[in-house]
Amino acid sequence: MSQIEDEIKSYALTRVGVLVAGIASVKEINKYAPEGYRPDDILPGAKSVIVLGGTQPTRGSWKTPPKYLPEAGPAGDAITARAVGLSYFIEDKFNAEAVYSIVYPSMGGPYGGAVPWQSLKLHAEMAGLGKRSMMGSVILNPKYGFMDFSSVITNLDLGPDGPLKEKVCPDESCIKMYEKEGKTPCMKACPFGCISGEIGNGEIKEARYDRYKCFSISMRDRAHGIFIRRAIKKALEGRDAEMKQILYGEEFANAQLMLAYGIQRYYGNCWECLRSCPIVQKGTKR
Ligand code: SF4
């Protein structure tokens, strides 16, 4: 690693306070990201993406009841703030350009919705920070398990880390359970059957995740189907002025957006799959 990459990573780890930092090449990301969703679609001339991972749920978060876990778990704003800090450092120190990415690769993501502007899963993978898992293709890190990610897209031409070589998911205990029961802990934990797949020779052969089902069901009372039904019911029951207020109000507008674009504007999955995953539990650290 040359001095500049070293300096950036060391700043991220010690001053910005993340658990892991890695570098991905824009050229490599572009082999997988479709046009319109590539780092250089966000920053013209971008050459590298520095990916940060950290702000895990606390150990205590995993003990909270299912209703509260989605509120206690994600710390997406915190990891984004770290990318902002690193962006200023890169611009000031190296006279470069940097843009931070504000979506992260947990199930859904609050800002980009179902189709985010950048895939931080892809960024994290290409920076060697983890690998996709059976669990809705959540990125799992071999040491820290589940983390939030953010990234900084820059025109600095840095040496990339490249994808991890080692296998992460499935864990040995999951392979044993799959051989016995035909399911892994994450498949078994999902109350709605959103996760399914196959394991062969100890590796993921196929992973299937029904994200729209996960979004709509696990959002419980915030799910768009319920939104629409409730809003229409309220509107029909109300008087003229009240009906207008409901139909032009935020709740109904959100429901229309969700139906039209598959956008999930409210964050919060049920996270039972994550709670059940041995790699997530072993890696939880502050
Ligand atoms: S977040 Fe909940 S609904 Fe979604 S896949 Fe995981 S367990 Fe299933």
Ligand code: SF4
């Ligand atoms: S529980 Fe975790 S390690 Fe096991 S198969 Fe699911 S995602 Fe992979």
